[in-house]
Amino acid sequence: MEFALSEDQRMLQDSISGFLKDNASLDTIRKIADGDADAKATLAAGLSEMGIMGLHVPEAAGGSGLGLLEACLVQEALGYAVTPSGFLAATVAAHVLPNAGEAYAEGVATGDMVFGLSLTELSSRRDLAGLTLKDGHVSGKTLLAMVPDSATHVLTADTDGGLHVVDTWSATAMRTIDRTRTFQELGFDHAKCEASMAQADGALEAARLLIAADTLGAAQAMLDKAVEYAKERKQFGRVIGSFQAVKHLCAEMTAKLEPARALVWHAAYAMDTGDPEAAVMANLAKAHLAEVGTFVAKTSTEVHGGMGFTDLLGLHYWFKRIGVNRQLFGSPEQARHSAAELQGFVAA
Structure with a gap:
């Protein structure tokens, strides 16, 4: 039994690491941490061009069809270079959205849909926050959401553990000690759910x-x-x-x-x-x-x-x-x- 990474897996991680070495220097990270939107957008565009956003999308939906192991190798490389990226949100969306309809998976693969992620209600609900579902609409607010600047949809969770795809929200920046990434407080005012799943599905x-x-x-x-x-x-x-x-x-x-x-x-x-x-x-x-x-x-x-x-x-x-x-x-x-x-x- 082989317990090491395959040659393809090593090549995948090496290619991402090589790109980040050339394009995510400490000077670039400093600029991003200081709020340089152009530096952040340029880096995000370069990563998207490498096709990593569709890495976990099934091949039938236009993605690479790779597993969470390969996704972890990419995320490890991103962490090594403290790189901001929407990769984590895209991967989690690709992991669960095939159950909500193939169009979403295809949208992630093509880049037509960019997902943000807000799962606070599944892990550590905060006072004065929380989302409620009523008649196919969500209302309330959620904290520490990871939403790329170009996001078209958000995958969010309600207080009962259901998952929802929403395309309308308000966002307020939340400052943390980590300046390499941005986090938001999202507000939903009777926002219509495009798709819903009763359970979190992993x-x-x-x-x-x-x-x-x-x-x-x-x-x-x-x-x-x-x-x-x-x-x-x-x-x-x-x-x-x-x-x-x-x-x-x-x-x-x-x-x-x-x-x-x-x-x-x-x-x-x-x-x-x-x-x-x-x-x-x-x-x-x-x-x-x-x-x-x-x-x-x-x-x-x-x-x-x-x-x-x-x-x-x-x-x-x-x-x-x-x-x-x-x-x-x-x-x-x-x-x-x-x-x-x-x-x-x-x-x-």
Whole structure:
């Protein structure tokens, strides 16, 4: 049995990573974080031209027909470069929308439909927020939505766990510590649902798995930066990487991150193959990567010393991305609770 990535999968990730290396430099990310709409639009257009938005759309609907494992490889590359992208929303939409009608999947594949994602009601409902469904229309507001500037539709959840496709909403920007991505508070005033699904159909698990992959990529970038810095920075006439304490910090980050990568791959494979434990594994991947990512972010900053907190290195972009990912679509505790419920470990 082959436990490694296939050649095609490695080539897919390498092609995305190569594009981002050339087009998503730290200077570009700084511009985007400072609100440069042109830089953000140029990067988004380049990613769309690579065809990744239709990666998870079935071939019959005009997409690439690839699985969540390949989607996780792409999301990992996006996290490594702290790149803003509508890929996660497009992938979750492609994962569930074939059940709502082939036209939506085709729209995602062709780029005629650009989806935003708002699943807060499935994971961590907030006070004074929430969506209600009545007579095929939704009303209320939802927080921490991920909606691209060019979005034509939003996939959103109501307080009863149903999913809906809506093309009319109002948006208010929400500021988080992560400036590499934008989040919104969405308002719906008796907005008509173009399509509805009574149950989430794995949308939350897919979103959590992709966020875990994003954190994996960001954490790997922070580890790589820590190792490179330790090879160059000198104290007392020696590179700090020769000091036992620094070696231990880097080794501990590696020891925690490598098994986490296997967990993400396994969870994605389970989702693709319909494994009965797929949802459990996706939730556990989200929870575990949130904690491993937090450890790597903190430890990498420690290796950099005082320089780690400066804007010169830009390490804070990865640090904050990991921090926001920790809470997106549910905290580690919430994800583990979901896994426990699925396994019948929670008392009724």
